[in-house]
Amino acid sequence: MTSGNGHRSGRRPGHSGTREAILDAARVRFAQVGFDRASIRSIATAASVDPALVHHYFGTKQQLFTAALEFPVDPDVILTQIAAVPLEQLGETIVRAVLTVWDSPAGVQAVAAFRTLIGSGDPALVRTFLLDVVLKDVRTRVDSPPGSGDKRAVLAASQLAGLLVTRKIIQIEPIASMSIAELAVSVGPTVQRYLTGDLPISY
Structure with a gap:
């Protein structure tokens, strides 16, 4: 026109x-x-x-x-769940929300999209998605002591990325076949420690 x-x-x-x-x-x-x-x-x-x-x-x-x-799921599906819980429940909630997306019918396309992005040799979009979208509000909530929020979020993202690779890409057992509830209880506390625990973080 x-x-x-x-x-x-x-x-x-x-x-x-x-x-x-x-x-x-x-x-x-x-x-x-x-x-x-x-x-x-x-x-x-x-x-x-x-x-x-x-x-x-x-x-x-x-x-x-x-x-x-080319991500087939609206990030708000994850963000809404994360925003609704108190600080001390962030770890398990994040793991459960992310796994629910990966294990959904749309999860196959989501994993394929990440595999393509990582394989392209330019991981910038993956970093942006994890840190600037999914974990953006979390970074602010866990910024204690002040200045530690970014590093805490990156540590949490590293755990989620490792879980994605072991569960969905190389499918290592028993992680590949564990239930969402079991993984949330098993991995959630580690994510929680990264977000709110005492860590030797310099900033």
């Missing part, structure tokens, strides 16, 4: 390459500067489209990020 002076404006729902151009630009921008610093406007500029068109195709920035990752 064009305005009277020939400039592009509004929505172009029939343009077959527009959605792909936005996704390509989003992947590059998110990898370069992370989720928080990548604005819809900067992504639209890189894709040579109006910012309104990005919202038309993808809605919010978080929905765009999910689509850029």
Whole structure:
């Protein structure tokens, strides 16, 4: 759709390459500067489209990020569960919420998306997803003493990444066949210690 002076404006729902151009630009921008610093406007500029068109195709920035990752599950499914529990229950809740997604019908696609991203040799999007989306609010909640939140979140992310690899990618037993409840009880306390326990963290 064009305005009277020939400039592009509004929505172009029939343009077959527009959605792909936005996704390509989003992947590059998110990898370069992370989720928080990548604005819809900067992504639209890189894709040579109006910012309104990005919202038309993808809605919010978080929905765009999910689509850029080809992640089949809305991160809010995990974030809502994590936000609802008190600090002392974060570890088990995070493990249970993440495992529930991985073991769901959409989990096969989710694991495949992460495997592709890791195998591409550019893990920036995976880091952004874990630290800037899933664990972003957690970092603030566990920032005690002040300045330790980022390192605590990274330690927790390392545990979750290791659990993903052992359970879903190389499928080491008995972790591969343990129930979600059993793993949450077994691994949750370790994640909890990273988040709220006494650690020799320098910052």
